Amino acid sequence: MRWTSLSAAGAVALLVSACSAAEAAAPLTRTPDGRALEVTFADEFDSFRPYRNGQGVWRTTFRDGRDDHDDDFNLRTLKWNKELQLYVDPEMRGHRGRHGDGDRDAREQALGLNPFRVKDGVLEITADRVPAQLADRLGGFGYTSGLITTQPSHSQTYGYFEMRAKLPRGKGVWPAFWLLPLDLSWPPEIDVMESVGDPGKVYVTLHSNAVKAEGTEIPVSPGDFHTYAVAWTRENVVWFVDGREVKRMATPADMHKPMYMLANIALGGDWAGAPDATTPFPARLQIDFIRAYRFAP
Template sequence: MAIDPNNLSATATLTFSEEFDAFETWNGTTGLDTIGAPQWSTKIRATGTLPYNDESQYYVAGPDGAAAAGNTLPNPFHVADGALTIAAAPADPSIQGSLEGQTYTSGMITTYHEFSQTYGYFEMRAELPAGHGLWPAFWMLPEDGSWPPELD
């Protein structure tokens, strides 16, 4: 049966939903929260940046901030009124030496390790900021980490 975006309840099965009533991250083993729902991961790779994208930010791992060289990094993740905000900001000079040469801090969320789906209808509701140096995105990437292809 084809999926009709105008009649999803009759033509599709919901497989993942996030209303951001809270922000729970991957527990590192199961990828599920206490009720068995997929969680988000805030760690994208062994380092805190994507050097091949020529990015200027260091992605802070975890909603509580992360320790870097004895300093606590700012928490870019905030949940209020059913919305997640991920803030990008200039890094305090006192921690820039711990940020792999990056001058900004920010955050990224991913369902890698927790949830994947090959086919279906995908929808995101978001307000994406505009401005110099910003790169907000909703990427769908292959589960095996290969590239290309990706869907933006």
């Protein structure tokens, strides 16, 4: 994939615009370019609400949460990205293929892995090495991490979507905030924000069968909270960082259907590369809020 860079003037504006988590703004009434908005979804993370048994907000696996081949952990990693982590949650059980019938009780027992923690109104998603005592129950994966999606609880066609977050650093660490189609097709995909190892650089792009994807590299101040957003209409897709427009594209022909939001930390892959001895673990993505809006009449 080819990347372009933001202008020097835009970079300076972004570097000085960061603020602390305590200074988070109220939900918007207008986009940065003036369009009226109405809130359709907001989580300020005063608590974490996993989606279970038809209730809650956040699914912690991909797609619709059903898999007939859970021994392969198909819903807990993206193999075609060559990712090295499993997305875990407190209800996750071990790899059934590693146990005989005599280990049925162990097989049915949850592993006790929880990458999600809420503190002072901020959700922390943690990526870390697999605990040595659980290595034989996690299918050979070396890392655990967390994924949240609104696939069961919220989706919409067009709108303004934003996440305020502080990004982790380290080789092979790949946090993201993105949109996928509710009908579980791919593409399209909107990447509101991705970062690869360096929290001083983020990338914005989209994927489509109708147009060639070209991403843009945006410099930001590392170690600070920033707000990453996209405005998606029938005509255009426009990205913002801290209220400043950083990229604009015509909406592709295949991007006119409901989409839902995802946030996660991946590890490894062809783009990010594998973590190494310099990668600080645990790596934490800190999310102050995630919100969605529709354009008001």
